[in-house]
Amino acid sequence: MTLSSRITRRVSRDFAEQDRQAVEEVLLGVVGDAGGGSDEAERILAAVLLHAAGDVDRLLAFADMARVDLRDVLMGSGLEYGDWAARLDAEFGG
Template identity: 45%
Template sequence: MEELMAVTKRIASVIAQQYGNDADTVIWLVEEAELKTFKKPAHERIAAAVIIYADGDVDRLFGALREMQIDWRDLLMIAHIGNPGWQSRVDDYFGAG
């Protein structure tokens, strides 16, 4: 059985491009925040929202992780993936999944 992970391969690829040597730490932070918030890995959309909002900026990354824990629905809205059609924005940012 495959372990569920918050950060999919396509999201991990973008994290590697944006954060370089710190990519593993960023992935760990996202996955830990999801476990703390949801008690399990969340849908890819949540991790996508964090990375889209942060866009390679460490301060924004921590802000997105805080927002996830306060109200994940607000995080979806500030990342512009809170409405119908969000899948195409995620695909545009991370590549087709």
Template identity: 45%
Template sequence: MSSAGRTALLRARIDERVRARSLDPDLSISQGELVTLSARIVRRIENDFSEDEIAVITQLLGEVVEAVGRGRPVVEERIAAAILLYSRGDADRFARAALDAQQDWRDLMIDVGLADAGWEQRIDAEFGNP
């Protein structure tokens, strides 16, 4: 399947979860214990995405970060930050970045300027101090 096709499928998944939550706001979207996203990452999601998308984006970001970061907290936050920087509050861009991160997260780091020395300071500047 092409990259565009995979992005469309993930976007459809986002839309499906948003619709389900709009019908039942108490619906749990959790599928088990996920990595805990830092407060500054959660704040950014809340600032960047619509109220309807926040829970779904948070869930999906946790899933991607857990799969790619493999229990390495510094890597997990860096991946989450890269996906959100790329997304800029757009669910389509989020879907594309989430898929790219699963293919090779290092390319995503390059795309958003988190690949070189000083990436920690860039995250602090964009997301606030931890």
């Protein structure tokens, strides 16, 4: 199970080098068996990263929220509506 390349790029961009491995492990824990490469899994992980904005404590809080109810994480991320794929491309690259 691996993260998509654009999720990995965003982690590298937003988080300090010493935090990146732990951040990636947290993200993988959020999606579990779905992996980070499926469209829906990538959408959830992108929402967590957008909310976290490079802050590890916020990442942990939103990762926990995603484990309880994915809808809560999607709300306010810009990825909650039908145009989420275009927004994801705009934020993370195509």
